[in-house]
Amino acid sequence: MAFSLGVIVTTLIITVVYFNEAEGEQEVANVEANEHVSIEEAHELLEEEGHIIMSQSDMDQFEQLEEDYKDLKEQLDDYEAQEQLTDDQSDHKIYTLEIESGMSTHNIASVLEEESIIDDSDELVNYLTENEYSRAIQVGTYVVTSEMSHQQIAITITN
Structure with a gap:
């Protein structure tokens, strides 16, 4: 059962x-x-579910605005990059240094300090002397900039 x-x-x-x-x-x-x-x-x-409804023409217009925004953003980025280059270059000093026979490292460093290529002539003289560049300086015309390091200046003027 x-x-x-x-x-x-x-x-x-x-x-x-x-x-x-x-x-x-x-x-x-x-x-x-x-x-x-x-x-x-x-x-x-x-x-009610939080979705947005757009017609095809609204969607086309939205896509066009989005493309225009991207183009303007690229133009702005290019402009800012160009402006940055201009700002950076305006801080740089370029000088054509003429080294004549008989010039000492002190004379060269003083000229570069007067032209605002370097901040302290004694530092350059010490660098040239300590690294044995002072004996290899060549007579000639050289282009130097305020952005160059002591080593770059030394290599430039010693060929």
Whole structure:
């Protein structure tokens, strides 16, 4: 008897689950088949969900504005880069140094300090002497800038 009761209860549970699932599927099928959502209702539903609705012409206009923005951004970046180059170059001093026979390292360093190519003539003299460039200085005309290091100046004037 207990076995029969178990079989009956199991069958009853399976039947209830089967019919409940079938009813849910039927409701979904009815909604899909019978309900047509109007465009206005679809718009309202999408806007409630936080979406933005645009016409194709609005989308085209938006894309054009986006391209224009990118072009203007590139132009601005180019302009800023050009302005930066101009600013950087305005701080640089360029000088044509003429070394004549008999000029000492002190004379050369003093001229470069007077022309604002270097800040301290003694530092350049010490650098040239300590690194044995002072004996290799060549007579000639050299272009030096305020951005050059002592080593670069030394290499330039010693060929």
